[in-house]
Amino acid sequence: MIPSELSCERVSVAPGGSPVLRGLSLRVEAGTRTALVGPSGAGKTTLLRVIAGLEAVQEGRILLADREIHRTAPHRRGIAVVFQEPRLLGHLDVLDNVALPLRAAGIARRERRRAAAMHLEEVGITALAKRRVQGLSGGEQQRVALARALSGDPDLLLLDEPLGALDPNRRTALRRVICDVQRERQVTTVIVTHDRSEAAELGDSIALMLEGRIVQHDEPRALFERPVSAAVARFFGVANLIADAAGTLAIRPEYVRIDSGGALRGTVLEAHYVGDHVRVIIDCGGRRIQAHVPPNTAPHLGQKIDVELPAEHVWRLPSSVPAAGEAIRD
Amino acid sequence: MPPGIRKVAERSRRARAPAIAAVIALPLLALIVRAFADVWRAPAIVPQRLGLRGVRIAFSGDTATAFTNSLIVALLTVTVALIVGWPAARVLGERRLRHPAPVFLLLAMPLLVPSYAVGSGLTEWFIRLGLDGTIPALVAAHLTFVLPYVTIVLLAGFGPRLTAVEEMGSVSGLTPLRRLVWVTLPSAAPTVAAAVLLGFLVSWSDYGASLAVGAGRSMLPVVLLPFVGADPQVAATLALLFLAPAIAALAVTVRAGRQPL
Numbered sequence: 001m002i003p004s005e006l007s008c009e010r011v012s013v014a015p016g017g018s019p020v021l022r023g024l025s026l027r028v029e030a031g032t033r034t035a036l037v038g039p040s041g042a043g044k045t046t047l048l049r050v051i052a053g054l055e056a057v058q059e060g061r062i063l064l065a066d067r068e069i070h071r072t073a074p075h076r077r078g079i080a081v082v083f084q085e086p087r088l089l090g091h092l093d094v095l096d097n098v099a100l101p102l103r104a105a106g107i108a109r110r111e112r113r114r115a116a117a118m119h120l121e122e123v124g125i126t127a128l129a130k131r132r133v134q135g136l137s138g139g140e141q142q143r144v145a146l147a148r149a150l151s152g153d154p155d156l157l158l159l160d161e162p163l164g165a166l167d168p169n170r171r172t173a174l175r176r177v178i179c180d181v182q183r184e185r186q187v188t189t190v191i192v193t194h195d196r197s198e199a200a201e202l203g204d205s206i207a208l209m210l211e212g213r214i215v216q217h218d219e220p221r222a223l224f225e226r227p228v229s230a231a232v233a234r235f236f237g238v239a240n241l242i243a244d245a246a247g248t249l250a251i252r253p254e255y256v257r258i259d260s261g262g263a264l265r266g267t268v269l270e271a272h273y274v275g276d277h278v279r280v281i282i283d284c285g286g287r288r289i290q291a292h293v294p295p296n297t298a299p300h301l302g303q304k305i306d307v308e309l310p311a312e313h314v315w316r317l318p319s320s321v322p323a324a325g326e327a328i329r330d
Numbered sequence: 331m332p333p334g335i336r337k338v339a340e341r342s343r344r345a346r347a348p349a350i351a352a353v354i355a356l357p358l359l360a361l362i363v364r365a366f367a368d369v370w371r372a373p374a375i376v377p378q379r380l381g382l383r384g385v386r387i388a389f390s391g392d393t394a395t396a397f398t399n400s401l402i403v404a405l406l407t408v409t410v411a412l413i414v415g416w417p418a419a420r421v422l423g424e425r426r427l428r429h430p431a432p433v434f435l436l437l438a439m440p441l442l443v444p445s446y447a448v449g450s451g452l453t454e455w456f457i458r459l460g461l462d463g464t465i466p467a468l469v470a471a472h473l474t475f476v477l478p479y480v481t482i483v484l485l486a487g488f489g490p491r492l493t494a495v496e497e498m499g500s501v502s503g504l505t506p507l508r509r510l511v512w513v514t515l516p517s518a519a520p521t522v523a524a525a526v527l528l529g530f531l532v533s534w535s536d537y538g539a540s541l542a543v544g545a546g547r548s549m550l551p552v553v554l555l556p557f558v559g560a561d562p563q564v565a566a567t568l569a570l571l572f573l574a575p576a577i578a579a580l581a582v583t584v585r586a587g588r589q590p591l
Contacts, residue, residue, distance in 0.1 A: 052501050074500040075509075087498040091516045103512070104503035152503055 003031030003186045004065035004078075004155040006051070011060035011070075013043075013050055020046045022212040023060065028205075030065075031186040033179070034217075035203025037196055039235070042209040044192045048158045051190070052081050064156055075104070077156075080149035084161045086141035088133040094120070094144050095129045101152030119147040122184075123177050139170035143177065150181065157182070159191040163198065175201060196236055200224070208232055225252065226315050233317065239290040240309075241317075248317040253279070255313035256291035258299060262306030264289070268299045282307055358573075364566035384567035388557075393568065396548035401575060402465060403540075403549070404533040407472040408480065411529050412522070414473075415481035422481070423488030437481060440474040448474050449542025456543060463545030471543040472533040480529040487521025523583040530579045535572075 006028040013021040020043045028034045036044050049055040051062055053074030062070040069077050080101070088097050095116045096103075102112035120126050123143040133141060142162055149157060159178065163171045179202065182189050191202050199206045200220040207217040216228045227233035230241055233250045240256065242249045258280070266284035278298035282289045282305065289307055299305050364370070365384050367377030418437075422430055440448055452471050456462040492514065499513035515522070540549040550572055557565040 054497050054500070074497075075503045075505055077501075079501060081498075081501040083494070083498065085494065087494050089495060089513065089517065091519070100499075100504070100512075101502040104505075104508060148502065 002065075003188050005030040005063075006156055006188055006190070007063040008047070008051065009061050009063070011047075011050060011062065012058050013046060013055060014058060015046075015055065020212055021050065024209075024213050026207055026214050026217065028188055028190055030188055032204040033182050033189045033191060033202060035199035035206045035220075036190055036192045036209060037194060037199045037206060037235070038209035040194065043212040044194075044209055045160055047209070048081065048160050048190065048192055051156070052079050052158055053077050078154055079156045079158060080152050080154035082142070082145050082149045082157070082159045082162045084164045086133075086138075086145040088141055088144055088148075090132075090134060092133070093129070094125075094131050094133060094136070097133060097144055098147045098151050100148055105152070116147070116151055119151045120144075122150065122181055123147045137170075139166050139174060142166065142174060146174075146178065146181070150185070150187075154187060157187050157189040159189065161192050161194070163193070171198075178202065196224075208235060210235070225313070228318055230317060242287065246316070247319055250315045250317055251309050251313055253290040254292040255310060256289060257308040257310065258282070258291055258293060258297075258305045259308055260306050262308035264307040264309070266305060266307050268301055268303045268305060271298055271301055273298075361566050361569055364562060365570055367563060370563075384561075384563035387561070387564045388567040388571070391553065392548045393550075393553055393571070396550045396553040397571065399465070399468075399548055400534055400540075400550040403468045403472060404530050404575075406465070406469045407476050407533040408526055408529040410469060410473055411477045411480040412484075412526065415477055415484055415525070419481050419484035419488050423485035424490075424493060437478045441478050444538055445471075445475055445536055446538030446542050449539035452539075453542050453545075462543065463547045467543050468540065468547070468549070471539040472536060475536075475539070476529045476533050479532055480525045483525040483528055484518075484521055487518055487524075492517055523585075527579050527583040531576055534576060 006026075008024060008026040010023045010025055011021050012019065012023050024043070024047065026034075026047075036047065038044050046055060050057055050070075053069070053072065057070040060070075061068055064078070069079075089100070092100075095113050098119055099107075099112040099116035102115055103109075107115070117126065117129055120129055123146050125140060125143045125147070128136065128140060128144070133144065136144065142165075146159075146162070162178070163174055166174060175198065178189075178191070191199075193199050193202065196206075203220060205217060206220050206223050207214050208223060209215070210231055216223055216232050218226075223232065224236050224238075227236060227238055227250060230248060230250075233241055237252065238250045239253045240249075240251045242251075254277075264284045266282035266289065268280055269283050269288070270279075270281040272279045273295060276295075277292040278295050280291045280293055280299060282291060284307055289309075291307070293299075363377065366380045366382070368381035368383045369379040370377035421427060422433065427433060449471050452467070452474070453462055456464075456467045456470075461467040495513055495517050496509055499509040504512060535551060537551040537555060541552050544552060550568070554565065554568040554572060557568060559565075
């Protein structure tokens with residue numbers, strides 16, 4: 001299958017009169033994974049529903065492999081969706097659930113069950129083929145949903161927080177399956193998540209959505225280290241935004257060093273142990289600096305320490321942000 | 331808990347449902363005995379003579395016609411109620427109305443009035459239209475109180491979960507018709523079965539509207555009632571006949587209800 005490029009051009013949606021997507025533009029390169037992140041209410045799920053045809057576009061257009069699809073019925077778009085809940089059919093066994101898109105394509109029962117078994121193998125649940133779906137765990141059900149989505153051989157795969165309801169171990173396992181399957185098939189994929197670390201792991205690129213627009217779309221490292229605005233910086237955990245005469249400087253807390261000989265001198269105000277590091281808040285002459293330090297080198301409250309902001313990790317926020325974040329990528 | 335005790339507890343749990351069913355069915359046994367008791371004078375505990383007198387008398391009149399009429403009316407009523415109630419229940423169940431309360435009130439109104447009163451009101455119109463005593467008139471009269479039951483039961487099963495699997499069907503490549511047949515109907519089967527059972531039973535057992543609108547047309551509840559008190563054996567026989575389709579409908583419902591959404 002030749003991978004298809006997805007392009008959303010100035011898409012606006014206002015269900016019930018209140019705008020959710022506001023002239024949004026997004027381009028997903030053929031055969032790649034884009035993680036769509038943003039806070040709750042940013043419009044991520046709405047965008048996926050609009051692309052899938054489950055919500056109507058009010059303005060703008062959507063193209064898949066240069067073909068306009070925004071007026072096409074959902075069942076003719078060649079798009080598969082894995083929802084946050086698996087949405088399996090209780091009256092069918094696992095194999096028939098997976099084979100549903102093949103049944104829709106008119107493939108004979110024996111053949112589609114054989115094909116469905118292959119898709120189950122792809123997602124690592126061959127043993128569940130004959131099981132009823134009610135007895136499956138959340139992770140297993142979500143794998144069945146993924147196998148079902150793949151069985152239709154879609155041009156575009158949309159995943160709407162597919163890991164949201166899973167425990168950390170199952171999340172990790174399913175994350176690996178999603179990446180492996182996508183890499184193998186080269187299917188263009190958009191994955192919604194609100195977890196920025198997960199987005200970095202799942203996406204070849206990350207698109208950040210704020211208030212119905214894509215504000216930055218770039219490779220994962222760029223969003224973490226070279227945010228285009230304070231809002232992007234805050235979402236990606238750039239806790240240190242320092243205003244100076246020329247604008248705003250940003251540095252991630254994990255790059256702040258608390259070595260002796262640092263250019264700044266400060267007092268430790270807070271120190272919180274969070275498992276893999278200690279989050280330290282330092283008062284440097286009225287300016288609060290956050291640093292993440294290994295637990296074994298964490299300073300104690302009230303300690304006077306030297307703070308170093310390595311120049312190679314300091315990023316100056318652009319003075320003007322492009323209207324649609326696509327400009328940053330393209 | 332030791333495995334032995336757990337096994338006993340599990341068995342007793344499994345035995346509980348049949349035991350409860352048996353207790354509930356006990357009055358049925360009394361009905362069966364009464365239907366075949368040709369002679370049963372007080373204070374005897376058991377009948378003095380068993381026989382088929384009740385069956386002979388029950389079936390000597392127009393019972394068969396009444397049975398057929400009641401069955402046709404109940405089946406047609408429940409079919410029309412499903413066709414009309416389905417879209418109404420979807421709109422209400424999916425909370426697409428901004429102010430659903432007045433609709434609910436309107437829907438429930440016929441249930442607040444005795445069916446005979448509804449039937450009497452309709453009869454006047456049916457006479458004017460020349461429809462009194464016809465099957466369509468009886469179906470229309472039964473619909474007034476069957477439709478609210480069917481719609482209310484349906485809307486309990488229609489909501490975000492049904493919409494969610496339908497959306498899944500759409501993005502799995504199913505056309506609207508295939509989605510209805512392969513996804514919507516099987517997913518809603520338990521709810522539809524419950525609505526059909528309730529609608530059928532309400533129509534099947536209606537006396538008031540059948541009497542008012544029937545204009546002499548035989549309907550089973552109308553045939554049954556005069557025997558209650560006058561001849562308990564015939565009443566018991568007719569009551570058993572009355573139960574048969576209801577039990578069949580129940581069996582179908584239980585089977586459909588095994589496939590949850």
